[in-house]
Amino acid sequence: MATVGVKHHQMFIDGQDVDSDQVFEIRHPATNELVVTMAKGTVEHADQAVESAKKAFESGVWANKPKEERAAIMREIGNRIALELEEFIEDEIICNGATVRQATGFHVGLASGHFLYFADQAEQYEFERDVPTVAYPTMSMNRVRREPIGVCAAIVPWNFPLVLGIWKIGPALAAGNSIVVKVDEKTPLSLLRLARLAHECGVPPGVFNLVSGEGKEVGARLASHPDVGKVGFTGSTAVGREIMKLASGTVKKVTLELGGKAPTIVLPDADLDITADGALFGCMLYSGQICESSTRILVHESIHDELVERMVKRASTIKLGDPADYDTDMGPVVSERQRDRIVDYMEKAKADGATVALGGNAATVEGFEGGWWIEPTIFTDVTNDMQIAREEIFGPVMVVIKYSTVKEAIAIANDSSYGLTAGVWSTDYEAAVEVGNQLQAGTIWINNWHQVDPALPFGGYKQSGAGRELGEGALDEYTEAKHMHVDLTTSLDRHIFDILLSTPAE
Known part of the structure; x- marks a missing residue:
């Protein structure tokens, strides 16, 4: 039940607000004051969000949209983030205690530019390319296509929810996927604002869903869900290991950005x-x-x-x-x-x-x-x-x-x-x-630190992670590569079928 006199926030599934019988209480780190409540999601909510994302993907309402149209909608989202900078900053600092200078320079200040980078990638990424081949053993045409995976899950930490969420949401949407974002229960507000904003800018219902909940329940369900084809996770190395184990059950793609020292x-x-x-x-x-x-x-x-x-x-x-x-x-x-x-x-x-x-x-x-x-x-x-x-x-x-x-x-x-x-x-x-x-x-x-550029890859060696976020290859993590071979040989005697069929055809 929501607390009387305190603003209550709901999850966002299939383009609509979705509430829960239980809530998370979010307290200001500087004062321990209760500032808002957030619906506490369950495994059932995770399943509902995945079902909505799957339905949207299979309909082609976003995946089949021309890349120029996806890019245009994403640019509008990126520009809206910049226009609503102060609102996003307020959402961040009352939840995670960042100073207004840090939130302006990093927590929110980087968000618009990073999202706009992925908007450009939606248009510029090489979704198809022809590959030159030799004429032996037969003449052929070969093409490599990068296709969206389908339903992606993003499990986002509390420290930089907006920016680190965008590192997953941006390439997922740019590639044509649908996505389910699991926010940290301590800092859900900025990503919730982004989800609603994206819907206002033209992202169809079901393409961008946001759920909350305990990581060991909701996060684990998303990592193991058979209809989720990709998981992007930022958090501790210990939890990253569990995400990898859970994802292995359906051999889904995983990107992990984990701890450091x-x-x-x-x-x-x-x-x-x-x-x-x-x-x-x-x-x-x-x-x-x-x-x-x-x-x-x-x-x-x-x-x-x-x-x-x-x-x-x-x-x-x-x-x-x-x-x-x-x-x-x-x-x-x-x-x-x-x-x-x-x-x-x-x-x-x-x-x-x-x-x-x-x-x-x-x-x-x-x-x-x-x-x-x-x-x-x-x-x-x-x-x-x-x-x-x-x-x-x-x-x-x-x-x-x-x-x-x-x-x-x-x-x-x-x-x-x-x-x-x-x-x-x-x-x-x-x-x-x-x-x-x-x-x-x-x-x-x-001679510097914290210099993160969306055009350059970010990720770790050893137990600091698997895969890379950002950079030109970011969409590779959210697509599947398909090789299409078209044989151009028209004469049977020029084929190499005789490796199996030694008797000449009559």
Whole structure:
């Protein structure tokens, strides 16, 4: 039942609002105040959404629409996102605690451009191509077609729901698929707004459906559903493994963007002023709740103390406060559970012998005592075998590891089960690129961080994922390749059928 006096939101299935008997309560991370409720979906709702998506796909109402028309509708959606920027920002920050500056620059600010990129791909992608072939054994024509898979499922995390949702929704729609989006129960509002907006812009009913629900029930059902041909998931590595297992039952296509423990190597010649600010930006943006954050800072022994001193001084100026205030630098973490998890990691680090150079505790913010806050934290005297250096914390916690040689730094950086992103800070670009070439990660940033371009692939090595999102190949993940062979030989004696039929035809 919805709470009296609090706005209630429903799911969006087959072009209509769909309610449930149960609700999720969504609380503002800065205050713990109940802000809205959301219908709590069930397996039955997931099945209803898949059935609607399947029906829409088989009707051809979107899949058979000329690609130019799909592109035009998607461009209208992308432009509407930009026009309704403030509404989308409000939807994000009341749910996930992002500051208004971060939401404007990243959480929502990237959304319109990324969606418009996929609108262009809907028109420019090579859905058909002829392949030159030799005349032996027979003359033929060969064509490769990329066809939509059918029903796709997107399981989206709470930290960047709009942008990370678009990374799945955009290529799915561009390729002609129908899609069912499973939102995280903590942050459903921006994607719910997008689903309704898409419907207003001309996406037919059933093509874009949105459900909520527990991941272990609704997410698991979508991953295992026999009528779902593709699953795109962003989240933890542990859940990603389960998604892969569930999808294997029907051998569906899977794209996984999972956890990270990104290393950044600071070479001895690095500009320390730029590096200090850049490393903090890479680690602590959005309170460190980004899978590709640079959380392991590997610093050469010759500059270690000086760089740590600068980072501590700069991090001490980070202002915690009201996420809606433009003067606020860092907001709360998303939930009480997340705060307690981060505190537990910090306590274990202290017990393991790491030194607290800054922070190291939960924080209290005046006027927001009910919220879930963590101090900007820097640990030194960290070794790569410590739990805090090996596991994803998802908080504003930087660990600094000292190294002696570049070879040693590369070995430490690659000594991880993750491989999503990595980076190098240096004024010697050739040396930085040489180091970057040896790092095992899907994206390497040199002298910057968080630079994500929709035209370039994003994804991880090792247990950071499978497949790639974004880039020219993004639609490959949402299409099936079909080879069409047309033999041009008209004379029986020119065929090679005699491999089987040795007796000449009469």
